[in-house]
Every structure is written in structure tokens, then in C-alpha cells.
Amino acid sequence: MQQKFSIVPAMISHSKNTVGRSSSLAPKGKTKAKQRYLKRKKERRKHKKVQPKHGEGTARNEIEEDEESDLNEDVEDKVDVMEVDEDHTELPMSIEKPSKEPRLEKRLKKRRKLKISPEESAGQSIEKDEGGAAQHEETEYEVPEASAPSRSLSPAAALPSFPLPSLPDAPTQSALALQGLDQALMDAEVVDPSIVLPISRQGGTATGLSEKMQKTLQELGITELFAVQTALLPFLLPSDPWQKSLYQPYNPPRDVCVSAPTGSGKTLAYAVPIVEILSSRIVTRLRALVVLPTRDLVAQVRETFEAISKGRGLKIGIATGQHSFTHEQSHLVADRTSSLLGGSSKVDILICTPGRLIDHLTGTPNFSLQHLRFLVIDEADRLLAQSYQDWLIQILAATRPPKPSAHYLLEDLVKDANSLWEKAQSRSRARHDALNPAFLHLLPYPDCPSFLPEKKEISCQKLLFSATLTRDPAKLASLELRDPKYFVVHRTPEKGDVLDNSVLDVVTERFTFPETLKEHMIVCETAKKPLILLHLIHQHHIANALIFTKSAESTARLVQLFDFFEQARTSTGGGANNRPRISVRAYSSDLGAAERKSILGNFKDQEIEILICSDLISRGIDISHVAHIISYDAPIDMRKYVHRVGRTARAGKNGEAWTLVEEQEARYFKTMVKNASHLEKVKRERVREQDLAAFLPHYESALTQLKEVYSRQ
Numbered sequence: 001m002q003q004k005f006s007i008v009p010a011m012i013s014h015s016k017n018t019v020g021r022s023s024s025l026a027p028k029g030k031t032k033a034k035q036r037y038l039k040r041k042k043e044r045r046k047h048k049k050v051q052p053k054h055g056e057g058t059a060r061n062e063i064e065e066d067e068e069s070d071l072n073e074d075v076e077d078k079v080d081v082m083e084v085d086e087d088h089t090e091l092p093m094s095i096e097k098p099s100k101e102p103r104l105e106k107r108l109k110k111r112r113k114l115k116i117s118p119e120e121s122a123g124q125s126i127e128k129d130e131g132g133a134a135q136h137e138e139t140e141y142e143v144p145e146a147s148a149p150s151r152s153l154s155p156a157a158a159l160p161s162f163p164l165p166s167l168p169d170a171p172t173q174s175a176l177a178l179q180g181l182d183q184a185l186m187d188a189e190v191v192d193p194s195i196v197l198p199i200s201r202q203g204g205t206a207t208g209l210s211e212k213m214q215k216t217l218q219e220l221g222i223t224e225l226f227a228v229q230t231a232l233l234p235f236l237l238p239s240d241p242w243q244k245s246l247y248q249p250y251n252p253p254r255d256v257c258v259s260a261p262t263g264s265g266k267t268l269a270y271a272v273p274i275v276e277i278l279s280s281r282i283v284t285r286l287r288a289l290v291v292l293p294t295r296d297l298v299a300q301v302r303e304t305f306e307a308i309s310k311g312r313g314l315k316i317g318i319a320t321g322q323h324s325f326t327h328e329q330s331h332l333v334a335d336r337t338s339s340l341l342g343g344s345s346k347v348d349i350l351i352c353t354p355g356r357l358i359d360h361l362t363g364t365p366n367f368s369l370q371h372l373r374f375l376v377i378d379e380a381d382r383l384l385a386q387s388y389q390d391w392l393i394q395i396l397a398a399t400r401p402p403k404p405s406a407h408y409l410l411e412d413l414v415k416d417a418n419s420l421w422e423k424a425q426s427r428s429r430a431r432h433d434a435l436n437p438a439f440l441h442l443l444p445y446p447d448c449p450s451f452l453p454e455k456k457e458i459s460c461q462k463l464l465f466s467a468t469l470t471r472d473p474a475k476l477a478s479l480e481l482r483d484p485k486y487f488v489v490h491r492t493p494e495k496g497d498v499l500d501n502s503v504l505d506v507v508t509e510r511f512t513f514p515e516t517l518k519e520h521m522i523v524c525e526t527a528k529k530p531l532i533l534l535h536l537i538h539q540h541h542i543a544n545a546l547i548f549t550k551s552a553e554s555t556a557r558l559v560q561l562f563d564f565f566e567q568a569r570t571s572t573g574g575g576a577n578n579r580p581r582i583s584v585r586a587y588s589s590d591l592g593a594a595e596r597k598s599i600l601g602n603f604k605d606q607e608i609e610i611l612i613c614s615d616l617i618s619r620g621i622d623i624s625h626v627a628h629i630i631s632y633d634a635p636i637d638m639r640k641y642v643h644r645v646g647r648t649a650r651a652g653k654n655g656e657a658w659t660l661v662e663e664q665e666a667r668y669f670k671t672m673v674k675n676a677s678h679l680e681k682v683k684r685e686r687v688r689e690q691d692l693a694a695f696l697p698h699y700e701s702a703l704t705q706l707k708e709v710y711s712r713q
């Protein structure tokens with residue numbers, strides 16, 4: 001009995017403030033469990049007395065057995081205490097310390113330590129009733145595993161053994177990628193990039209193009225349609241003339257998302273149908289809006305539109321912030337003085353950057369998007385990542401008719417007669433001409449109810465394009481696409497490809513690269529990178545190249561070093577080869593818009609051989625003679641890599657891409673490319689020390705000069 005009580009303080013002694021009555025109460029209140037326990041104990045004692053006769057138990061064994069039995073008792077005591085507690089019998093508060101068995105006491109002390117819960121260790125006392133429950137839980141888990149089987153008297157079934165917990169198999173990468181994916185993307189039409197379709201002037205039906213357009217394209221040297229165009233033109237220009245009509249309020253067109261490699265002709269894929277459809281318009285309204293991320297791209301796309309819309313009478317405008325706001329306003333809107341509910345546009349097609357577009361939406365009177373038939377978002381993934389003034393939300397709101405205000409007027413009539421009067425006044429002052437049918441309820445007189453099931457859906461068709469289209473469901477949802485149709489221009493799977501699902505490849509960023517592109521990488525020491533770049537350019541006679549750095553600052557520094565090197569090289573007779581001094585210029589956001597335009601013009605005219613640039617022109621820019629791309633600073637993600645290298649090998653031309661990878665970046669870069677299943681396409685090149693030797697003297701002289709310049713600054 002003493003042993004039984006000796007265990008109780010072990011469970012509660014750490015809680016000095018526990019409330020309880022005298023110990024004499026506990027033995028008296030024998031429960032059935034206690035009686036069972038005492039019976040078992042008796043049996044065990046009997047059994048022990050018998051044991052020495054059979055075994056050769058030493059004194060030590062006896063002690064161990066004793067301890068074991070104590071432990072078993074300990075366990076059972078705890079069970080008893082639990083039962084006592086369940087019966088709401090309070091535990092004894094003061095218990096005598098056991099006078100014998102120091103080893104057991106040691107073990108108990110150890111266990112006491114283990115039993116201290118975090119709250120208690122923080123000095124909190126536990127109320128006995130509440131703490132009791134907590135202790136029960138502890139007690140159950142504290143039973144040492146080894147001692148569990150020794151409860152020989154418990155029935156085996158009382159201790160069911162459960163299988164060990166095991167982790168389920170992780171879902172495959174492809175399963176994860178497809179989770180939450182838009183069904184429309186899963187049902188995408190996959191287009192083989194090698195498909196071409198001749199533009200024949202006789203059989204116009206194959207391409208759906210008008211005679212006029214075929215003639216224009218052929219004059220531009222375009223004799224066949226590229227893959228993305230063969231898929232998109234029939235979709236946007238169906239043979240049914242009704243579906244080609246300017247507005248389709250009863251059968252609004254489906255929205256379109258296109259993922260196609262760099263240089264595959266996406267611009268013409270949307271520009272041609274827009275020009276074809278808008279050509280039937282009679283009055284000028286803003287009917288096509290093309291949003292692009294940079295001014296340079298706006299200028300480029302404008303050239304394309306102007307080239308293919310010759311003789312159509314369509315007016316094309318741009319808004320990029322390059323000119324003053326009033327200048328732009330005067331080019332976009334005909335009448336800014338009177339209030340026109342239908343807006344007043346001077347252009348049919350507007351190509352713009354999102355920031356400037358929002359400025360006009362909010363600050364230019366009579367600038368309206370209610371007549372939009374096409375909303376094009378090119379480089380969609382880049383633009384959707386940009387949240388400037390919630391540009392997308394504002395644009396979409398401007399294309400939608402405001403909610404009919406009939407109820408509103410009635411309710412407001414009661415609430416605020418004054419404001420209603422003002423509204424009615426301002427509307428009646430506004431001229432109502434040119435209202436889109438879906439906006440007719442803006443008129444100050446009531447909307448006549450009709451028995452005809454008249455739909456008033458807007459006919460604005462959204463067209464999204466990118467070489468690295470987003471799969472982000474949230475971003476796609478923000479576009480409020482109407483029954484979207486996806487086109488994915490993707491290489492057909494090669495033998496041995498693990499994944500042969502093109503859509504899966506797109507969503508897992510296994511992008512398609514131009515067939516005509518050759519890729520290399522050079523792993524090098526950071527300190528030797530500039531020297532290796534110079535060697536590369538001279539060794540491979542590189543010209544018509546874009547060299548990408550990580551920032552405008554790096555661009556400026558590298559250009560200066562390059563200039564000093566060329567100066568040193570040519571002043572001593574040409575150095576390693578007799579190549580005349582290479583003309584190199586910087587192109588980054590550090591330069592003003594006019595200077596950038598002029599530099600880009602000079603590069604296009606091949607007056608500048610090499611352009612060292614930041615990622616400002618890594619997207620979309622189309623310069624046909626670019627033969628080499630050098631990533632002086634390795635790109636940090638696959639999308640950036642795709643767009644950089646995509647500035648060459650465009651429209652079926654050959655091109656080479658080089659990436660200089662610093663030793664410490666090599667692992668990251670290789671993993672990135674490997675994850676895109678592209679590593680085998682990137683050939684590793686090695687540069688030997690002796691190859692660099694010829695460039696070293698001029699390089700060192702250039703470095704010294706550069707240091708001087710920077711120390712002066």
C-alpha cells in the first residue's frame with residue numbers, strides 16, 4: 001500500500017498548490033478497480049515467493065524484479081488514480097516520502113521531471129480537478145513501452161497494435177501541375193510549330209483572308225502563314241460572313257489565349273484579323289485596343305498595323321507617355337469640350353502601355369472603351385504581373401455597360417432627390433449620339449421593355465498572347481474570359497520524352513524554343529567573366545548581338561570596359577585578330593526615350609554592332625538580323641531565359657544564344673534548365689587559359705582605365 005501511495009506524489013508533487021484532503025481518505029474509498037488491483041498484487045507476491053525456488057535469482061535480479069513490479073504497480077496505481085478521480089474522489093495532498101529503495105526513488109525523480117508539463121514548468125499551478133484530466137493524459141503516454149508487455153494480467157486484446165503511420169506517396173509533378181487548372185486550358189488546341197499554309201491569292205478560303213489582305217501580305221514578303229497564324233486566322237475570321245461582322249450582340253465571340261514560341265508570328269496572328277474585321281466599319285470609334293508592356297513594343301506593333309492596313313482607311317494611334325498628355329489627348333479624341341455619352345474617338349485602333357491608358361480613361365473627356373470589339377493583351381503574363389492602378393480591372397469595367405439604373409433612380413428618388421436631379425441634368429446635357437446598344441440605358445428616358453429576348457452583351461473579344469503564357473488560375477479569372485479557347489503551339493513530343501502532354505509542358509514551364517536556335521553555356525570564374533566575354537566576341541566574330549546584363553548599372557559599366565578594351569586593342573594594331581573597332585552601345589532605362597529610339601534605330605540599320613542592354617528589350621522586340629544573344633549575367637528564371645534567347649532565331653532564321661554562368665550559379669542554372677527538360681539542348685563550351693592569354697594585356701589596360709573612372713566618380 002505504501003508503494004502505491006509513493007507513486008502519487010510522483011504525479012502531483014510538482015504541483016505544490018494542489019488541493020486535497022488527508023491521505024486517510026484514499027484507502028478507505030476502495031473502488032472495484034482498487035480491489036482488483038489489490039487482488040492482483042497479492043497474486044504477484046505469492047508468485048514471487050515461489051520463484052526463487054526455480055530460478056537462480058541473485059540479489060540484483062531480485063532488486064530489478066522488485067523495481068519492475070514497482071513500475072508495474074506504478075502503472076496500475078496511475079490507472080487507479082485515474083479511476084479514483086473519475087469517481088470524483090480527491091487525491092491525498094500530503095504523502096510520506098518513502099523511506100527505502102533509493103534506486104526506485106531515483107527513477108521516480110527522473111519520471112517526475114519528464115512529467116512536468118510546459119505550463120507547470122513556467123511556474124503555473126494546476127487546479128487539481130482540471131489538472132487531473134491533464135495528468136491522465138500524460139499518464140497514459142508516460143507508460144514506458146518496455147513496461148507495457150509486463151502487464152501480464154491485462155488481456156492481450158486490450159492493447160491493440162496499430163500499423164505504424166506512413167506517409168502516402170507524394171503526388172507526381174504532373175498531377176500537381178494539373179491541379180486547379182482551367183478546363184479550357186486542358187482542352188487547348190495543340191498546334192505543331194512546323195505547320196505552314198501558303199497564302200494563295202486564288203483560293204482565299206483556305207486562309208479566310210480577303211484578296212486585299214493577301215495582296216498586302218505578299219507585298220510584305222509574307223507568302224505563307226506560320227503555325228500560330230494557321231490556327232488563329234480561321235478561328236477569328238470564320239467563313240460565315242455573319243461571324244465576321246463588326247458586332248455580334250446575339251452570339252458574342254469567344255475569347256482566345258495563345259501560347260506560341262518567340263518569333264513565331266503572334267503579332268500578325270492578331271493584327272491581320274483585327275484589320276480585316278474593322279475594315280467594314282463606317283464611322284471611327286475606338287474598336288481595337290492593344291496593350292503592351294513597353295513603349296518600344298508599342299512602336300513596333302504600330303508599324304505592323306500600319307503596314308498591313310494600308311489603303312483601309314483605319315486610323316491607328318498610340319499612347320505611351322512619350323509625348324505630353326494634351327498632345328496625346330488631341331490625337332485620340334475629336335471633341336473634348338462637349339459631353340458625349342458615346343465618346344468621341346479619332347482612332348480605330350489604339351496601341352498603348354497600361355499606365356498611359358489608365359491616364360486617358362480617367363483624365364480624357366469622351367475617351368470611351370464602350371465600342372471595343374478587340375482587347376489584345378500581348379506579353380500577357382508580364383502584363384498580368386503588373387498591377388499598376390489595377391489597370392485590368394479599370395479597362396474591363398470601361399468595356400462593360402454600367403448596371404441599368406432604373407431601379408436605382410426610383411430608390412434614389414426617395415433617398416436623395418437633389419443628387420438625382422443633378423444626374424438627370426448632367427445626362428440630359430450630354431449628347432447621346434454614338435452610344436453602344438448595350439449602353440442605351442444611359443439615356444435619361446426609361447428603357448422600353450420588350451417582348452423580344454434581346455441580348456445586350458458586349459462584343460468585346462479578348463485576345464491574350466505570350467511565349468510563356470500564365471497558367472495562374474487567379475490571374476486568368478481576373479480577365480473574366482468568355483468561353484475561352486486556348487491555342488498552344490508546341491513541339492511534338494520526341495522519342496523518350498517522359499511527358500507527352502503539350503498542355504502539361506506549358507503549365508510546367510517546359511517551353512518550346514525555335515527550332516533554328518543553338519544554345520551554349522560557359523561556366524566561368526566571376527573574375528574572368530569580362531575577359532571571357534571579350535574572347536567570345538572576337539573568337540566567334542560576333543556581331544549583330546544583344547548582350548544582356550542584370551541591371552542598367554551593369555550595362556553602363558560593361559559598355560565602358562568594352563570601349564576601353566577596343567580602344568586598347570585597336571591602338572596596338574588589332575590585337576588577337578585584325579577586326580576593326582567594334583561599335584557597341586548601351587541600351588537601358590538609364591537613357592531617355594528619344595535616345596533609346598535613336599540607338600535602336602542605329603542598331604536596326606546595323607550602324608551599331610553590339611547592344612549591351614538590360615532586360616528592357618528582352619521581350620517582344622523583333623530585330624530580324626540579331627544573330628547572337630549573350631546573357632552576360634545568367635537569367636534568374638526560365639521565362640526570362642526564353643524571352644532573351646528568343647530575340648534571335650526568329651521567323652525561321654538561324655541564331656545562337658550564349659549564357660555565361662558563374663561557377664557559384666552553375667548548379668542553379670543547370671537545375672533550372674533541366675527542370676524545363678532543356679538541358680541537353682544547351683551545349684557546354686570550355687575556354688582554355690591559353691585562349692585568353694592573347695586578350696589579357698588589353699583587358700588589363702581597360703580594367704585599369706575603368707578603375708580610374710570609377711574612383712573619380
Ligand SMILES: Nc1ncnc2c1ncn2[C@@H]1O[C@H](COP(=O)(O)OP(=O)(O)OP(=O)(O)O)[C@@H](O)[C@H]1O
Binds near residue numbers: 221223262622624650
Ligand atoms: N507568315 C510569316 N511569314 C514570314 N514572316 C513572318 C510571318 N509572320 C510573322 N513573320 C515575321 O516573324 C517575325 C516575328 O514575328 P512576331 O514579332 O510577331 O513574333 P512573336 O511571336 O510575337 O515573338 P515574341 O514572342 O518574341 O514577341 C516578325 O519579323 C514578323 O514580321
